[in-house]
Amino acid sequence: MTKNKAALLCGILFGFGLAISQMNNPDKVLAFLDITGNWDASLAFVMGGALITLGTLQHFILKRPQPICETEFHLPKSNNPIDKQLILGAIIFGIGWGLVGFCPGAVLAAFGDGKIEPFLFTLALGAGMMLFNKFHEIK
Amino acid sequence: MENFTPYSAFLGGSLIGLSAALLMYFNGRVAGISGMIAGTFDVKNSANHWRLFFLGGLILAAVIFNLFVPHAPATYSRSTLLLIISGIFVGYGTRLGNGCTSGHAVCGMARLSIRSIAATITFMAIAILTVFIIRHLFGISS
Numbered sequence: 001m002t003k004n005k006a007a008l009l010c011g012i013l014f015g016f017g018l019a020i021s022q023m024n025n026p027d028k029v030l031a032f033l034d035i036t037g038n039w040d041a042s043l044a045f046v047m048g049g050a051l052i053t054l055g056t057l058q059h060f061i062l063k064r065p066q067p068i069c070e071t072e073f074h075l076p077k078s079n080n081p082i083d084k085q086l087i088l089g090a091i092i093f094g095i096g097w098g099l100v101g102f103c104p105g106a107v108l109a110a111f112g113d114g115k116i117e118p119f120l121f122t123l124a125l126g127a128g129m130m131l132f133n134k135f136h137e138i139k
Numbered sequence: 140m141e142n143f144t145p146y147s148a149f150l151g152g153s154l155i156g157l158s159a160a161l162l163m164y165f166n167g168r169v170a171g172i173s174g175m176i177a178g179t180f181d182v183k184n185s186a187n188h189w190r191l192f193f194l195g196g197l198i199l200a201a202v203i204f205n206l207f208v209p210h211a212p213a214t215y216s217r218s219t220l221l222l223i224i225s226g227i228f229v230g231y232g233t234r235l236g237n238g239c240t241s242g243h244a245v246c247g248m249a250r251l252s253i254r255s256i257a258a259t260i261t262f263m264a265i266a267i268l269t270v271f272i273i274r275h276l277f278g279i280s281s
Binding site: 001003004005006007008009010011012013014015016017018019020021022023024025026027028030031033034035036037038040041042043044045046047048049050051052053054055057058061062064066067068069070072073074075076078080081082085086087088089090091092093094095096097098099100102103104105106107108109110111112113114115117120121122123124125126127128129130131132133136 | 142143144145147148149150151152153154155156157158159160161162163164165166167168169170172173176177180188189190192193194195196197198199200201202203204205206208210211212213214215217219221222223224225226227228229230231232233234235236237239240241243244245246247248249250252253254257258259261262263264265266267268269270271273274275
């Protein structure tokens with residue numbers, strides 16, 4: 001298994017996961033976020049399923065000396081402090097997420113629904129990332 | 140809660156968790172979608188190509204599912220302007236905060252990362268507040 005084939009397989013699983021759980025439907029996500037309305041707790045079960053599965057498997061995976069297709073595990077540094085950037089970024093993302101109900105994975109998984117909205121949103125998302133790169137002088 | 144779908148939600152979530160675990164097992168990488176999208180801006184760097192394969196697989200699977208499995212269609216009641224503003228916020232915010240729902244709320248929380256837990260609590264709370272303001276204070280439906 002090469003790196004790219006492994007990534008393709010994982011992407012397919014991720015896409016089916018998003019579609020089966022309907023997290024690619026913003027109505028479903030907004031119904032979870034609308035706690036004072038007609039609340040739909042489904043998203044919490046998606047997170048629960050993901051955290052239990054990943055948490056259990058990862059416990060064994062990270063005990064291995066290295067991954068199969070690479071020489072080391074690329075983990076974000078866990079001892080970095082909580083800083084202003086992290087919280088401000090989360091606030092801006094939270095506003096955007098609450099406005100429409102799309103997050104980056106969900107919108108890509110909505111491409112097959114025959115509507116123009118997911119494509120428009122993805123273009124805007126790319127523009128937002130480029131704006132960040134411009135402000136923060138990242139190539 | 141008549142639209143509550145706990146079984147398909149749990150099954151779908153488990154597949155997302157399995158995907159993230161396998162990506163760590165094979166490639167030693169965190170399954171953060173916003174980071175992968177940002178990484179595809181630099182496609183000349185062949186070290187980034189796995190990201191294109193992951194995102195391609197994600198889209199392919201969802202398209203196949205949407206074509207062949209009956210499901211409730213999304214209503215998209217928001218205006219185009221709101222859609223664009225929302226996309227820009229999500230793109231900018233996930234870069235500034237180093238992750239989104241997949242990177243922080245799934246992968247980071249599964250590692251019990253303090254930063255990811257703080258980010259997840261923050262964007263969840265803000266998103267809930269945003270929906271409350273839009274639906275219940277401004278009265279914009281769905």
